Amino acid sequence: MRLVLFGGKGGVGKTTLATAAAIRLADAGWRTLLLSSDPAHSLRDALEQEVGPEVRAVEGVANLRAVEISAERLFLKFKEEHGAEIKGILETGTYLDEGDIDELFSLSIPGLDEVMAFVELVELMERGEHEFYLLDTAPTGHSLRLLLLPELLDEWIRALARVRYKYRYVVSRLARREIHEPADDFLFGMKRTVREIQRLLRDPARCEFVVVAIPEAMVIAETRRLVEELGRLQIPVRHLVVNRVVSLEHGGCPFCRERWEEQRGSLQECEEAFPQLTTLRLLDRPRPVKGLRRLREIPLPIQWFVADTAVATAQGLR
Numbered sequence: 001m002r003l004v005l006f007g008g009k010g011g012v013g014k015t016t017l018a019t020a021a022a023i024r025l026a027d028a029g030w031r032t033l034l035l036s037s038d039p040a041h042s043l044r045d046a047l048e049q050e051v052g053p054e055v056r057a058v059e060g061v062a063n064l065r066a067v068e069i070s071a072e073r074l075f076l077k078f079k080e081e082h083g084a085e086i087k088g089i090l091e092t093g094t095y096l097d098e099g100d101i102d103e104l105f106s107l108s109i110p111g112l113d114e115v116m117a118f119v120e121l122v123e124l125m126e127r128g129e130h131e132f133y134l135l136d137t138a139p140t141g142h143s144l145r146l147l148l149l150p151e152l153l154d155e156w157i158r159a160l161a162r163v164r165y166k167y168r169y170v171v172s173r174l175a176r177r178e179i180h181e182p183a184d185d186f187l188f189g190m191k192r193t194v195r196e197i198q199r200l201l202r203d204p205a206r207c208e209f210v211v212v213a214i215p216e217a218m219v220i221a222e223t224r225r226l227v228e229e230l231g232r233l234q235i236p237v238r239h240l241v242v243n244r245v246v247s248l249e250h251g252g253c254p255f256c257r258e259r260w261e262e263q264r265g266s267l268q269e270c271e272e273a274f275p276q277l278t279t280l281r282l283l284d285r286p287r288p289v290k291g292l293r294r295l296r297e298i299p300l301p302i303q304w305f306v307a308d309t310a311v312a313t314a315q316g317l318r
Ligand SMILES: Nc1ncnc2c1ncn2[C@@H]1O[C@H](COP(=O)(O)OP(=O)(O)O)[C@@H](O)[C@H]1O
Pocket: 008, 009, 010, 011, 012, 013, 014, 015, 016, 017, 042, 243, 244, 245, 282, 283, 284, 285, 286, 287, 288, 289, 290
């Protein structure tokens, strides 16, 4: 079982490549789930068919299912399920001083809706119905925030736990009894989930992040930052796709030749900037890559993912 995340600057081809890779894996017989955590969902545009917040089969591709995770919807569900517990924890704040309460609010909950997407992902992976999980992430800034969330959430949980601890101390002193409340189970449950997400994202046997870029100076600068940040987060990165490379295959018109000249420096820069990454250059096509037929023409090597899976299988990791 493997998770492959596709990330990079907006418009470079993340959705296209995640979708093309998913189709290739499924065509090769792997049970594959294609997911999107980008609020501007576009799997349906790439696949040219309906994709919704529930997992559903992709028509025309045996073994492939797809889902557009709606963080907002999950957050509502989460609030319905756990709102009372969170409120309970916060209300114990009456036993706290101003500083404690400020701390809680400054940590605040924004971003919790995004972490929900990962919680959903882990739940889907735990069901074990698929061999590959391909995640089309939001543009760089967003996806990094999403990847940082386990840490943010951890901080939040620690703060809540401190509140709980003080509260328990006060109450047990007053009441001279041990207390146990659902809020504790909730906190421990969250903690476990966050740990699981972190372990998964950092485990090279189960996860990798494919970086997508195009040969343009600004994109390469942002890609450098992305790769550095992923390194800091200890998320395995092995592959880079440089998309939309101009071809001079047919001699090239003056316009293409000029674009090619423009791209040459950037391609060189890419090679020098990421010597540790296996790089694939993909040609710029005359039309958007939409629909199964065109997506199947994208020559993304699934050996990138499958070779490791064979090893993982041999080690009993799958
Ligand atoms: N190699 C390519 N040649 C031509 N068009 C491409 C290529 N790769 C992607 N596209 C098109 O570029 C647009 C943006 O791609 P998309 O995958 O949605 O980017 P992202 O998800 O990174 O924002 C889409 O219309 C897609 O069909």
